[in-house]
Amino acid sequence: MKILEKAPAKINLSLDVLGNRNDGYHEVKMVMTSIDLADRVECGDLHENRITVRTSAPYVPEDERNFAYQAAKYIKECYDIHRGVEIMIKKNIPVAAGLAGGSTDAAATIRALDKLWHIGMSYKEMQQISAKIGSDVAFCIKGGTALATGRGERIMPLMSLPPCWVVLVKPNVSVSTAQIYKDLDSQPIIHPDVDAMIRAIEKEDFQTICGLLGNSLEPVTMRRVADIAKIKDHMKAIGAEGILMSGSGPTVFALTQHESRMLRLMNGMRGYCSQVFAVRLCKPFTLLSEYE
Numbered sequence: 001m002k003i004l005e006k007a008p009a010k011i012n013l014s015l016d017v018l019g020n021r022n023d024g025y026h027e028v029k030m031v032m033t034s035i036d037l038a039d040r041v042e043c044g045d046l047h048e049n050r051i052t053v054r055t056s057a058p059y060v061p062e063d064e065r066n067f068a069y070q071a072a073k074y075i076k077e078c079y080d081i082h083r084g085v086e087i088m089i090k091k092n093i094p095v096a097a098g099l100a101g102g103s104t105d106a107a108a109t110i111r112a113l114d115k116l117w118h119i120g121m122s123y124k125e126m127q128q129i130s131a132k133i134g135s136d137v138a139f140c141i142k143g144g145t146a147l148a149t150g151r152g153e154r155i156m157p158l159m160s161l162p163p164c165w166v167v168l169v170k171p172n173v174s175v176s177t178a179q180i181y182k183d184l185d186s187q188p189i190i191h192p193d194v195d196a197m198i199r200a201i202e203k204e205d206f207q208t209i210c211g212l213l214g215n216s217l218e219p220v221t222m223r224r225v226a227d228i229a230k231i232k233d234h235m236k237a238i239g240a241e242g243i244l245m246s247g248s249g250p251t252v253f254a255l256t257q258h259e260s261r262m263l264r265l266m267n268g269m270r271g272y273c274s275q276v277f278a279v280r281l282c283k284p285f286t287l288l289s290e291y292e
């Protein structure tokens, strides 16, 4: 038997870093939303009791360093499962791009194995497994729009955003999330107004949402990747309601409710970057445990 799960990327609409924690992580407060740029994760029975991972991208690890592998390993341990699994990941999300590609693959693996092995995991149990893998995995279990706090693993669902297009531009460099958080420690931090963003989402006020886009990590990554400022300037000149770098970067996204602007942005940005995507937002998942 095989279970297929969609694994959508995320963008950060507001990302505030509140300070350092004792565990080496940073305390964050961020609003995230899932987008319709997605990997495809397929989990199938394997006759031997082991985990295999294959991916369509040559530079993504296929061993225990893959977050999907780690998800399967923790589930086997926690639920004492003596079955093997074959995981195939079709990568469509750019890697190390600030879009949570690895985290969403891990979350999709958790949802898929819950079904394949008939475990009946609750949302809370899924979140406990997620926290062992990475800070962004817990959000990706349900996706949608949410406030994430702690190191990113405490999730509070929010209303969906008003419908819009998301145009993403990924410069041809990758950044390390750990390095960007480390760089931040030697710089003054800018603080976006996360609470005002939540209020604007509740009011379904798209223009205010766009005006409040902000990310404490953006100036930090910009120091390493000069292209980010250039991409933002080009997108601004073409026209979009809001523009921001996602997560630790370097992907830049623009939000617009106008199809004509989305098309102009796509065509205009393709001249500068090879990786340009235009997608819609992605609804949250309903988990099996929520049907009961």
Ligand SMILES: C[C@@](CO)(OP(=O)(O)O)[C@H](O)COP(=O)(O)OP(=O)(O)OC[C@H]1O[C@@H](n2ccc(N)nc2=O)[C@H](O)[C@@H]1O
Residues within 6 Å of the ligand: 012, 015, 024, 025, 026, 027, 028, 097, 098, 099, 100, 101, 103, 133, 134, 135, 136, 137, 150, 151, 152, 177, 178, 179, 181, 246, 247, 248, 249
């Ligand atoms: C910046 C964000 C914003 O959503 O996303 P990405 O850019 O990675 O997509 C996240 O905070 C990234 O979450 P994630 O990519 O899961 O990070 P993790 O694997 O947990 O941590 C990688 C490293 O980043 C640093 N880290 C991460 C999260 C956090 N709250 N504080 C940190 O200092 C730590 O040095 C950690 O070792």
Ligand SMILES: Nc1ncnc2c1ncn2[C@@H]1O[C@H](COP(=O)(O)OP(=O)(O)O)[C@@H](O)[C@H]1O
Residues within 6 Å of the ligand: 060, 061, 065, 066, 067, 068, 089, 094, 095, 096, 097, 098, 099, 100, 101, 102, 103, 105, 106, 177, 247, 248, 249
């Ligand atoms: N399934 C996976 N897909 C992509 N990267 C993965 C995966 N599993 C582990 N990784 C590792 O995670 C690192 C961060 O990748 P990714 O999750 O795409 O970026 P980000 O944290 O910026 O959102 C990569 O360099 C890669 O080595």
